[in-house]
Amino acid sequence: MFSLVRMSWKYVVESLKYYIKAMRSTILIIGGIIVLLGVSWILGGIPVSDVFSLLSMSKSPGNRYEWGIYISAVLLRIAPILGFVEVKSLTLDEKNRIKASTMSGHTVVVGLGHLGLKILKALIDRGEKIVLVVDKSQAEREEVLELKEKLPVVVGNPSLSSTLSKAGLERAKAL
Known part of the structure; x- marks a missing residue:
């Protein structure tokens, strides 16, 4: 039993390594989006409750910092599609x-x-x-x-x- 669990963890780790390498540009894009989100939040001095409202798209953006958070929310919803396409397009x-x-x-x-x-x-x-x-x-x-x-x-x-x-x-x- 223990060796089966250990083998399955090895498989999970190898699979994660594989997909991280396969989706490196998607991961970089998501990292950039998160930086945009953080910079907009910090520079805009926006309360946390407003950040979550913008991320859930239940509030319309008002100033440019809120727009940065709103755009981040839109891009984060599109990023998984990019990752899927990136993995499927590998030869x-x-x-x-x-x-x-x-x-x-x-x-x-x-x-x-x-x-x-x-x-x-x-x-x-x-x-x-x-x-x-x-x-x-x-x-x-x-x-x-x-x-x-x-x-x-x-x-x-x-x-x-x-x-x-x-x-x-x-x-x-x-x-």
Whole structure:
């Protein structure tokens, strides 16, 4: 039971890391909106009750500081849509890159030759978390294109540390 709870927390943390990386521009925009809200509130000397009335859009803005809060409220309602669009517009390669960069406790498999395919199949059968690293010459192979749908695939020169870093080698349990 404890290991199941620990595994689910690891999954939650990895998922959060994935979505934070996937929605970084949305998060920056929301941060900017919150700064606009705070600056308008502080400079305008607006009472807290009026701030909440403006945020709930139950009060019309009067001065420019109230307009800043009102605009922040409108933009904060639109921001989740932007985040949804941002995540949905990621290509499969971008999703794989983000997923690979946030994984931990996984196995990095390098190459998809005869031995690599056997090892990969055995790891998949065991339910292991895997990141596959393939050279650019192998990237368009049918097997690789099919695997991209199931697991993160990093394309690059496997002898370069930057490529292995993209596969999360520092956090991997095996290579």
